[in-house]
Amino acid sequence: MTAADPLGRVRRKQRPLMTPEGVPLLIELPDPGERLVAFVADVCISMAAAIVILMLGWLIAGMFRDVGPFAFTLPAALLMSFLARNAYFIFFELRWAGATPGKRLFGLRVIDRHGGPLRSGAVIARNLTRQAEFFFPIELLLITKGWLWSPWDVLLAGLWLAAMGTIVLRTPDRLRAGDLIGGTVVIALPKKFLLEDLARETAQFEFSPAHLEAYGIHELQVLEEVLRQPNNEEKARLLHDIKARIERRIGWDRPVPERETETFLRDFYTAQRAFLERRKNIGEERRDKHYRDTTGLIEH
Amino acid sequence: MSAVTLKSREFRQERESGWRELEELIGVARTMGIRALSNDDLRRLPLLYRAALSSLSVARAIALDRALVAYLDNLALRAFLVIYARQLPVVDSIREFLARSLPRAVRGMRVHVALALGMLALGIVSGFALVNHDEGWFSVMVPAGMAQGRGPASTRAELLRVLSTQSQSGSALLTLANYLFSNNTLVSLLLFGLGFMAGIPTLLLTLGNGLMLGAFLALHYHRGLLGEFTGWVSIHGVSELGALTLFAAAGLKLGELVLFPGEHTRTDALSLYGPRAGEVAVGGVVMLLVSAVLEGVFRQVIASTDARLAIGAASLLLWTLYYVRAGRERKP
Numbered sequence: 001m002t003a004a005d006p007l008g009r010v011r012r013k014q015r016p017l018m019t020p021e022g023v024p025l026l027i028e029l030p031d032p033g034e035r036l037v038a039f040v041a042d043v044c045i046s047m048a049a050a051i052v053i054l055m056l057g058w059l060i061a062g063m064f065r066d067v068g069p070f071a072f073t074l075p076a077a078l079l080m081s082f083l084a085r086n087a088y089f090i091f092f093e094l095r096w097a098g099a100t101p102g103k104r105l106f107g108l109r110v111i112d113r114h115g116g117p118l119r120s121g122a123v124i125a126r127n128l129t130r131q132a133e134f135f136f137p138i139e140l141l142l143i144t145k146g147w148l149w150s151p152w153d154v155l156l157a158g159l160w161l162a163a164m165g166t167i168v169l170r171t172p173d174r175l176r177a178g179d180l181i182g183g184t185v186v187i188a189l190p191k192k193f194l195l196e197d198l199a200r201e202t203a204q205f206e207f208s209p210a211h212l213e214a215y216g217i218h219e220l221q222v223l224e225e226v227l228r229q230p231n232n233e234e235k236a237r238l239l240h241d242i243k244a245r246i247e248r249r250i251g252w253d254r255p256v257p258e259r260e261t262e263t264f265l266r267d268f269y270t271a272q273r274a275f276l277e278r279r280k281n282i283g284e285e286r287r288d289k290h291y292r293d294t295t296g297l298i299e300h
Numbered sequence: 301m302s303a304v305t306l307k308s309r310e311f312r313q314e315r316e317s318g319w320r321e322l323e324e325l326i327g328v329a330r331t332m333g334i335r336a337l338s339n340d341d342l343r344r345l346p347l348l349y350r351a352a353l354s355s356l357s358v359a360r361a362i363a364l365d366r367a368l369v370a371y372l373d374n375l376a377l378r379a380f381l382v383i384y385a386r387q388l389p390v391v392d393s394i395r396e397f398l399a400r401s402l403p404r405a406v407r408g409m410r411v412h413v414a415l416a417l418g419m420l421a422l423g424i425v426s427g428f429a430l431v432n433h434d435e436g437w438f439s440v441m442v443p444a445g446m447a448q449g450r451g452p453a454s455t456r457a458e459l460l461r462v463l464s465t466q467s468q469s470g471s472a473l474l475t476l477a478n479y480l481f482s483n484n485t486l487v488s489l490l491l492f493g494l495g496f497m498a499g500i501p502t503l504l505l506t507l508g509n510g511l512m513l514g515a516f517l518a519l520h521y522h523r524g525l526l527g528e529f530t531g532w533v534s535i536h537g538v539s540e541l542g543a544l545t546l547f548a549a550a551g552l553k554l555g556e557l558v559l560f561p562g563e564h565t566r567t568d569a570l571s572l573y574g575p576r577a578g579e580v581a582v583g584g585v586v587m588l589l590v591s592a593v594l595e596g597v598f599r600q601v602i603a604s605t606d607a608r609l610a611i612g613a614a615s616l617l618l619w620t621l622y623y624v625r626a627g628r629e630r631k632p
Binding site for chain 1: 307312364366374380389390393489492567570571
């Protein structure tokens with residue numbers, strides 16, 4: 001399911017993950033774009049490390065050109081840089097519990113798809129598969145004699161990459177082939193902060209139940225979203241609009257001074273939330289303004 | 301002015317300090333590792349985690365403050381990961397994998413391994429029989445890139461030169477580095493990766509590799525070089541063929557999961573049993589690395605056919621012992 005934000009921004013795909021304690025937690029799946037960016041960052045970091053190793057090897061090989069064992073240095077450095085490139089992902093995903101530097105930078109984590117511990121076999125498998133999924137066709141493209149002379153190599157690599165991309169886009173949890181084999185999933189885990197409670201302790205404006213029946217949970221949360229926006233002209237305009245619409249809809253007849261717009265809306269938010277929470281508590285969930293009490297059992 | 305009572309706000313005020321404390325512990329565990337926590341903190345962590353889960357359940361039921369529910373969801377998930385998805389010590393994980401998981405995974409797929417070995421053997425025998433009968437078959441079974449000039453037209457001396465060529469010692473590791481990108485990597489990836497297609501490409505490729513080896517054997521046999529060639533190829537070939545067998549077995553397992561997912565959906569079947577196949581394929585990578593070292597270094601250094609054969613036989617024995625014996629539960 002895709003949770004669309006009340007203000008129309010599209011949020012990440014979500015799905016529940018069952019904990020052993022029996023409380024489902026919502027995990028967010030990153031966009032393929034986010035994963036790609038993190039991956040590119042990782043490739044850059046590991047390549048940089050590999051190049052540094054290579055340079056050092058070159059330096060040492062140059063200094064000891066005539067000394068026997070150091071004749072091995074350059075090829076050894078080649079090998080080391082190959083290993084650095086390949087061991088990088090495995091090392092960090094084991095050491096940092098499913099995060100590489102790139103993933104950490106963009107708030108992504110690899111977790112076990114069923115909520116269990118991340119096993120070392122799974123980490124190794126998902127990363128070696130990447131070699132087949134991605135690096136191999138890229139290398140094929142790089143070493144191919146050219147687009148004109150060997151169209152088959154290009155076609156093969158292109159088809160392979162397309163097939164791998166399709167797997168990511170078509171599986172419900174956006175899994176790479178490596179995730180399929182490793183039983184893992186990549187989630188977005190940005191740190192969220194506890195925001196202040198918008199409800200006010202005391203109210204300057206008072207609303208009767210008749211006023212509060214006009215709206216439901218959806219409208220309440222849109223209002224919450226707007227009130228939480230940083231203060232700027234755009235927000236002031238939005239608040240003004242919303243105030244006017246609320247006044248019209250609930251039939252508010254005492255004029256509210258312009259400078260008290262925010263107080264009015266905060267009070268309305270508080271009263272509305274108190275009302276809807278009480279209603280929800282007795283089993284009447286007013287989803288939105290179209291809610292109609294069809295049972296006739298609950299007295300207002 | 302009048303006071304407003306809001307259950308969700310009271311609830312938040314009561315529990316907030318616990319959430320903050322949990323957040324702090326998670327922060328320490330994430331940045332400095334779980335070992336940085338004191339004993340007292342370690343005792344508090346699961347309690348706070350469960351309290352956060354219960355807060356989340358309550359908040360979902362009573363609170364309409366979206367930011368609050370989102371925060372609790374995020375907090376509980378991060379705490380869950382600190383507790384259940386531990387950081388793994390790299391060296392220990394790798395030792396555990398080699399000492400236990402890998403040989404167990406291979407034993408768990410012995411049917412697939414046997415099938416792959418059977419296919420390989422069938423290829424070798426048929427390749428040998430065909431080329432033995434008529435050397436014209438050689439070029440059908442061995443692509444030109446692989447043959448590198450060797451073929452029905454080669455003389456005994458030419459073949460012998462290939463078998464005993466020593467490369468410069470300095471470039472031994474370079475050979476090794478090259479080897480890692482070479483044909484074997486491609487073949488093994490295809491063996492494993494194409495397993496998704498019901499395992500059929502895997503079977504055919506295994507057969508094809510067997511045919512190639514059989515053809516080479518027959519070519520050298522005709523020129524009285526069977527012993528030399530066997531030594532030349534077995535020093536690393538045992539590990540290499542072992543690797544190909546493991547890749548093929550893992551590919552066949554994937555094919556089986558796609559064809560017969562049993563009572564699961566295909567995605568679920570893959571996620572449940574796929575990791576096992578993945579581990580076996582990783583075993584193939586390990587064997588390829590060993591074979592690269594053997595080919596890149598030892599074959600260049602050791603020229604005697606007897607010594608080469610001895611190393612080949614020893615590696616066969618060691619690999620077999622490893623996969624059959626290693627990581628078994630000790631009987632009490």
